[in-house]
Amino acid sequence: MSTADDASKHAPGTGAADDRADGAGGAIIFAFVIGLAASLIVGWVVFPKLLYSQKRQPIDFNHALHLGLEDQNCESCHFFREDGSFSGAPALAQCIGCHAEVQGDSPDEIRFVEEYVQKGREVPWLIYSRQPQCVYFSHVAHVRAGGMDCVSCHGHIGESERLPVYEENRISGYSRNLWGHNIAGFKKDSWDRMKMDDCAECHAREGVTQASVQTTKEGCFVCHK
Amino acid sequence: MKIEGEQGKSKKYGMVIDLDKCTGCGACMVACMAENNVPFKQDESDKRLSITWMRVYQLTNGKAFPDADICYLPRPCQHCEGMHEGHSPCVSVCPATATDYDAQTGIVSQIYTRCFGCRYCMAACPYHARHFNWWDPVWPEGMEKYLNPDVSVRMRGIVEKCGFCFSRYQKAMEKAHYEGRRELEELEYQTACTQACPAGAIVFGDLNNPQHRVHQLAQPDPRRRGRPGNPKAFRLLEELQTYPKVYYLSSREWVHKAGHKAELIKEAGAHH
Numbered sequence: 001m002s003t004a005d006d007a008s009k010h011a012p013g014t015g016a017a018d019d020r021a022d023g024a025g026g027a028i029i030f031a032f033v034i035g036l037a038a039s040l041i042v043g044w045v046v047f048p049k050l051l052y053s054q055k056r057q058p059i060d061f062n063h064a065l066h067l068g069l070e071d072q073n074c075e076s077c078h079f080f081r082e083d084g085s086f087s088g089a090p091a092l093a094q095c096i097g098c099h100a101e102v103q104g105d106s107p108d109e110i111r112f113v114e115e116y117v118q119k120g121r122e123v124p125w126l127i128y129s130r131q132p133q134c135v136y137f138s139h140v141a142h143v144r145a146g147g148m149d150c151v152s153c154h155g156h157i158g159e160s161e162r163l164p165v166y167e168e169n170r171i172s173g174y175s176r177n178l179w180g181h182n183i184a185g186f187k188k189d190s191w192d193r194m195k196m197d198d199c200a201e202c203h204a205r206e207g208v209t210q211a212s213v214q215t216t217k218e219g220c221f222v223c224h225k
Numbered sequence: 226m227k228i229e230g231e232q233g234k235s236k237k238y239g240m241v242i243d244l245d246k247c248t249g250c251g252a253c254m255v256a257c258m259a260e261n262n263v264p265f266k267q268d269e270s271d272k273r274l275s276i277t278w279m280r281v282y283q284l285t286n287g288k289a290f291p292d293a294d295i296c297y298l299p300r301p302c303q304h305c306e307g308m309h310e311g312h313s314p315c316v317s318v319c320p321a322t323a324t325d326y327d328a329q330t331g332i333v334s335q336i337y338t339r340c341f342g343c344r345y346c347m348a349a350c351p352y353h354a355r356h357f358n359w360w361d362p363v364w365p366e367g368m369e370k371y372l373n374p375d376v377s378v379r380m381r382g383i384v385e386k387c388g389f390c391f392s393r394y395q396k397a398m399e400k401a402h403y404e405g406r407r408e409l410e411e412l413e414y415q416t417a418c419t420q421a422c423p424a425g426a427i428v429f430g431d432l433n434n435p436q437h438r439v440h441q442l443a444q445p446d447p448r449r450r451g452r453p454g455n456p457k458a459f460r461l462l463e464e465l466q467t468y469p470k471v472y473y474l475s476s477r478e479w480v481h482k483a484g485h486k487a488e489l490i491k492e493a494g495a496h497h
Contacts, residue, residue, distance in 0.1 A: 221332065
């Protein structure tokens with residue numbers, strides 16, 4: 001502080017002091033710009049990489065191949081039970097129907113049969129869309145009652161030949177698919193992000209009854225438990 | 226794709242508890258704790274610190290033998306409608322929008338991850354239906370495997386209360402959606418306490434639906450904010466105008482009186 005005061009006091013009339021102040025000012029601005037750039041790079045590029053650990057699925061499942069062989073589309077493997085609950089990722093019992101023995105020559109399939117089918121172990125799939133414990137989600141309400149198709153929320157996963165990398169938040173343990181891949185929060189497709197506001201936005205747009213007295217939005221128990 | 230009101234007609238879920246049938250066995254309290262993952266401590270003797278969404282109180286008429294009489298009164302959250310539709314005492318004071326009135330079901334919801342534990346709602350609730358988690362829940366080893374996956378567990382520092390087993394409503398609706406229905410049958414959605422009561426004292430259903438037993442027993446008058454038409458029925462602290470959706474039935478005059486404020490103040494005065 002004292003140097004700044006001195007500089008302003010002596011500035012008028014002394015040319016040498018003027019030059020010194022300009023040089024110091026330039027250095028400060030330069031250091032600030034460098035520091036700002038470094039902070040932005042750390043914040044926008046390095047930190048997200050550090051925050052999420054990258055995991056591969058135990059078996060690299062080929063959706064496109066299976067979808068061509070099944071006749072009921074997604075519901076062949078991801079089906080509803082009679083009580084309205086959703087089966088989610090298939091259990092081993094469903095795979096065994098075809099994969100009791102090795103069918104082709106894919107190394108992933110050979111590993112699947114040897115390590116899981118023959119040993120009777122369930123595959124520990126990593127679930128991209130697993131929500132926190134306080135969240136209630138009903139597939140049947142969206143698909144049967146709302147008439148939505150799978151692509152609306154899950155994107156074109158059914159046409160993929162490899163499973164995407166599972167990114168796990170090292171602090172919360174949740175999948176990056178919930179927070180979204182874009183660190184700035186931009187969203188292009190409905191499956192880019194699965195946060196509360198994304199649910200609420202679609203519900204408001206599609207005319208789900210807004211029954212909350214406090215917020216005049218929708219009731220809390222619609223999506224919470 | 227969707228039209229207004231496609232979620233079905235708006236409901237007013239409520240309860241009728243027959244105090245002449247209640248034996249005070251406490252099965253409703255146990256069923257409630259098991260259903261809703263309510264935490265408990267080794268020492269539950271201090272009732273100011275314990276959490277019981279459903280609590281059975283013992284009332285006495287204060288008379289000597291042979292006129293002495295007692296009555297057991299199970300008390301869940303009363304799911305008050307409040308002075309204006311949905312402005313129940315707790316909902317009006319919550320600064321976090323953690324508790325809310327759902328006009329679709331008439332249920333006062335409590336979202337645990339939203340609550341920050343100021344406890345205004347506990348001060349506002351005239352029925353002591355709300356409880357504060359003074360500690361993180363700890364279950365005896367192995368018991369965590371018996372927790373209900375449809376009800377989220379609560380952490381230290383937040384308020385919890387009865388939600389009319391809302392997870393059962395969600396489950397029932399899933400089955401209805403699977404079968405292409407928008408409406409539930411009366412018995413598809415029942416609370417744990419209702420089903421556990423061995424005396425059949427607790428009845429649960431939609432107060433708006435004349436086919437449901439709760440409607441027939443309470444005979445709520447919509448022009449008088451749901452006041453019971455059945456002379457045997459009353460609501461707790463009716464004069465506070467909280468307009469609860471839990472009705473009590475009794476043929477005994479002194480039990481009716483005990484449900485009112487004046488009588489409670491007299492009782493409290495007699496004890497202290």
